[in-house]
Amino acid sequence: MTTHPAGPLSAAPARRRLSPEPYLYLLPHAVLFFVFTVYPIGYGLYISLHRWDxxxxxxxFVGTEFYRNLLSSGTPQSEFFWRTLLNTTLFTVVSVPLLVAAALGLALLLYRPIFGRSFFRAVFFLPGILTVSVMGILWRWMFDNQIGLVNAARELLTGAPPIPWLSTEGLAWVPIVVGTVWWTVGFNMTLYLAALGNIPSSLYEAASLDGATPGQQFRFITWPLLGPQTLFVFITTALASFQLFGQSLVITAGGPNRSTQSVIQYITEEGFTNAQIxxxxxxxxxxxxxxxILTAAQFRIMARDAREGGAA
Incomplete structure (x- = not known):
């Protein structure tokens, strides 16, 4: 019989027994995921294929009738759904660059060792703890057509008559966008502050010895190294902006003439006000x-950026 230095050759290794223990740890999450995610999605799909009263x-059973209504011109569902989707896209296109730029600017200012730095960081971050209703009421009052603080200050400084912010198409977006930036910029600022702390100071010291100006240091050191964080901030902010609901509901109630109504606001109106579930x-x-689809595209961009960064 052939032997092995460590002993006789054994047969093929025994197959591992499948232990149920890991699956027992996953079971609570799986149950909650099914109850609160899979089942509601499936039930919602079932409702959309039936005339629900x-x-x-x-x-x-009506099949895809309600989906066809969204693609057929002349139906109220098609008109208002795509119009409110355009409103939401407009809000996202305007607010996301402002939120990214303002957060980066504040982070660059508050990263420096200035007096009261911790206080100012808290001042810019604290609005984020407010509920959307409190934030909406505050900015609705500030931009009120008659007694708003903005019109009062404008009249005091220039003597000009008040501007009807909340009842003028186009201008009604101003309190929504400005209020949203004020409300949420602190979170993105905190992300940028953490990213700035990870940049080695030796890079700036070497750049200073080479005669680089602060603008050049930002262009060739800070901005490239903040690329992954900027992409993450941009993606998360864009997804959050597409979920616009409370700001337009409280500040302008979607008006005037649905010009600030978001798509989620219209879906809620269709289901609960019009009873068209x-x-x-x-x-x-x-x-x-x-x-x-948007999220998949953005994650694909993030993955490509990570691969390119790793290759570099």
Missing amino acids: LLNPEKA SSAAAMGFVFGLMML
Whole structure:
């Protein structure tokens, strides 16, 4: 018999027994995921394919009728859904660059060893703990057409008559955008402060010895090294902006003439005010699919950026 230095050759290693212990640890999360994610999505899809009436126990199957309404010109659902989606996209296009630029600017200012740095960091971060209702009421009062603080200050300084901010299309976006930037810029600022702390100071010292100006140091050191954080901030801020709801609801109630109504606000109106639950469910699925595609594209960009950074 052939032997091995450590002993006789044994047969093939025994197959490992499948232990149920890891699956028991995963079971609570799996149950919650199914109950609060999988089941609501499936039930919502079922509702969107039936004519759902809370007063009628018979739920007639209508197939893709409510989805076709969104793609057929002339239907109220198509007109208002795409119009409010355009409103939400406009808000995102305007607010995201402001939130990124303001957060980066504040982080650069407050990263320096200035007097009261911790106090100012807290001042810019604290608005983020307010609820959207409190934030909305505050900025609605500040931009009120008659007694708002902005119009009062403008009249005091220039003597000009008040501007009807909340009842003028186009101008009604100003309190929403400005209030949102004030409300949420602190979180992005904190992310940038943490990223700035990870940049080695030796890079700036070497650049100073080579005669680089502060602008050149920002261009060739700070900005490139903040690339991953900037991409992350941009993606998360864009996704949050597409979820616009409370600001436009409280500040302008979606007006005037639905010019500031967000798509989520209209879906809520369709389902709970108009009692068109199936139509609202179809709109929710279409909008959710759009957000899923957008998120996948953004994560693809992040993955490509990470690979390029690793290769470098």
